[in-house]
Amino acid sequence: MTELSARLSQVVNDPAKLRVFLREYYGRSGTAALPPWERVEMALARRQPDRVPFDFWAVPEVWERMRRALDLGDDLSIADEELLRLLGVDCRMVNTRYTGTKARELSDGTYIDAWGTHRREMSNEFSTYGEYASHPLAQAETVDDVLNWDWASPDDWDVSGVRVQCESLNVGARYHLRYEVGGIFEWAWGLRGFERFLLDLAEKPDIACAIMDRFTDVYIENTLRVIEAAGGLLDMVYTYDDVGIQNGLLMSPRMWRKYILPRHQRLNAAIRSARYPVKIMYHSCGAIFPLIGPFIDEMGIDVLNPLQPRAVGMDMARIKSEFGDRLSFHGGIDIQHTLPHCTPDEVQAEVRQRCNLLGRGGGYICTTAHHIQADTPLENIVAMYCTPRELDPA
Numbered sequence: 001m002t003e004l005s006a007r008l009s010q011v012v013n014d015p016a017k018l019r020v021f022l023r024e025y026y027g028r029s030g031t032a033a034l035p036p037w038e039r040v041e042m043a044l045a046r047r048q049p050d051r052v053p054f055d056f057w058a059v060p061e062v063w064e065r066m067r068r069a070l071d072l073g074d075d076l077s078i079a080d081e082e083l084l085r086l087l088g089v090d091c092r093m094v095n096t097r098y099t100g101t102k103a104r105e106l107s108d109g110t111y112i113d114a115w116g117t118h119r120r121e122m123s124n125e126f127s128t129y130g131e132y133a134s135h136p137l138a139q140a141e142t143v144d145d146v147l148n149w150d151w152a153s154p155d156d157w158d159v160s161g162v163r164v165q166c167e168s169l170n171v172g173a174r175y176h177l178r179y180e181v182g183g184i185f186e187w188a189w190g191l192r193g194f195e196r197f198l199l200d201l202a203e204k205p206d207i208a209c210a211i212m213d214r215f216t217d218v219y220i221e222n223t224l225r226v227i228e229a230a231g232g233l234l235d236m237v238y239t240y241d242d243v244g245i246q247n248g249l250l251m252s253p254r255m256w257r258k259y260i261l262p263r264h265q266r267l268n269a270a271i272r273s274a275r276y277p278v279k280i281m282y283h284s285c286g287a288i289f290p291l292i293g294p295f296i297d298e299m300g301i302d303v304l305n306p307l308q309p310r311a312v313g314m315d316m317a318r319i320k321s322e323f324g325d326r327l328s329f330h331g332g333i334d335i336q337h338t339l340p341h342c343t344p345d346e347v348q349a350e351v352r353q354r355c356n357l358l359g360r361g362g363g364y365i366c367t368t369a370h371h372i373q374a375d376t377p378l379e380n381i382v383a384m385y386c387t388p389r390e391l392d393p394a
Contacts, residue, residue, distance in 0.1 A: 004344050008379040015071035018382070019086060022070075025386040026054070026088025029173055036090035037235070040176035043362045044279055044302065044328045051389035052359040053090040053176070055330065055367035061127050061374035062381070069378055081169075087385040091365065092175040094165055094234060096226060100156025115152050115182075115215075117190045126374035135193035137211060146210040154221040159229040166233035178236040178281070181223050184263045185241040188212045201251065201259055209259060216263045220270040227274040236279040236303070237271055239264065244286020247312045253290060261298060268300050281305055281330060285370065289313040296326050306331030306369040307358075320358055328363040333384065335368050339376045344383035351387040359391060 001009070011017040019027070026032075033050040034042070042049040058066075063080065070086065072079035084092070103114045110120040110133040119130040140146050166177055188211040189197035200208035219239075227234055241260060243250050251260075268280055281303035282295060288311075295301050307329055308314055316332065332354045333339065338347060351366065358364035366389070372381060 002343075002345050004348065004383065005379070008344055008382060012069060012378050012382065015069060019070055022086040022088075022382070022386070026389065027086040029085055035173055037170075037174035037176050040090050040235075040365060043359070043364060046325070046328065046362040048360075048362050048391075052355040052391070053365045054088055054385065054389065055091040055365050056084060056087055056089045056372075056385075057367060057370075058372035059127050059374055062372045062376065065374075065378065066381070088389075089385075090176055092169045092177050094162060094169070094177050094179045094226070094230065096157040096159050096222075097161060098156060099158045100152065102150070102152055102156065114156060115187055115190075116150065117187070132190060135191055135196070137191040138193045138196060140192070140207060143206050143210045146207060146214070151214055152218060154218055154225060157222055157225075159225045162226055162229040163231050163233065166230050170233070176235045177230075177233060178238050179223070179226050179230075179234055180238045180240075181219050181267070182215070182239070183241045184212050184215050184219070184239075184267070185243065185260050187215050198251070201255055205259060212259070212263050216267055219267055223267075223271060224274055227271070227276050227278060230276065232276045234276065234278055236281055238281045238283065238305075239267060240283035240305075242283075242285045243291065244284055244288035244308075244311065246286060246310070248287050249290065250286075253294070256291065257294065257298070261294070264299050272300070279303060285311070287311040287313050289315075289319070292319065292323055292327070296323065301327070303328045303330050303365075305329075306367075308336075308369045309334045310336050316354065316357055320360075320363075324358075324361070324363050328365070329358050330365040331367055331369045332358055332364075333366065333368045335370055335373055335376070339368065339372060339380050339384070342380070344379050347380045347383045348387045351384055352392075355387075355389060356392050360394070 011021045039049040040053045043053050066083055067079045070083060072082050098114050100114060102116055103112060105111045110118060112118055116136055118134045118136055120133040121128050122131045137146060137149060169175055169177060191211060197208055223237055243256055243260065271280055279302040282301040283305040285306060285308050295304060304327055309332060333351060338350050355366055
């Protein structure tokens, strides 16, 4: 057993010892050379901060396990903020309050979410996920069928508390604040059905485009309201669409450019037009290397997430070399093998490698390449966030 593994085995089952352990690394507020917001802003400006900034995203089961491991109490807002502080996380998420009536449970145990997708909860030995139960627009035959459907409205989300939320998150230290917008292609096929939607793009693009346009319209209005309500305290918006799989793209670059790209261009142009400037982060899992250039030059993004390291062609050194002067990165730590199956020392080795490669000269926020899954050992999560974040000498 290595020294790291031995220390972790002594603290992970004792909340008081674990809190002390985390504070020895990055869990003490006010002791760093730079405050979190400035650290992230320097990195996104591709200037070298005092250390690589870190973020945290995980499935609900991991959040709960971390709360219990640290004995953080039952008030989730307080517990989650303390968890992020103990992990030395530089970023925070801002949310709106859903006030609409579309989301509801159905008599068969399935449910409709705020966007109208029909889901059911499915569990495995580790987690519970919301899978699609059916696709409400599967039978739509015309554009009118799409337009006349009962769509979500921007008025379904109350933004009046956004400013207070931003101020509350920044009490004691200013963090980098981000708002998640949503996916255009992904939520559209969720209403239509994945195979049906891909066939639509080839056979009935008007229907597919009508669904995507409706989402784009709502996203634009919703996001502009959030940015305005934040009053300059919001730093980034996060949009997404998975257009890659493990071994390649879901569609040809030509089809992506014809149908998916224009909607993201319209959304991003609206975000850029807001009174208060924000960075734009875009998420796509999978082997999306062929589209990174267009993401920058045609879509106009500032940050790419999640850099799935085991997807084909996602060579971190090449990505940093070819695009690092125009693009920042968020993610990069493997959740398919390293975090769930490797030792704490191996986890730290990968984190160190990513920080020294992607974080050289700024341009990197270190975090996992998607939500940390519930099969991940607690020791490996702690090891990741205790990895030295200061770069090795060049």
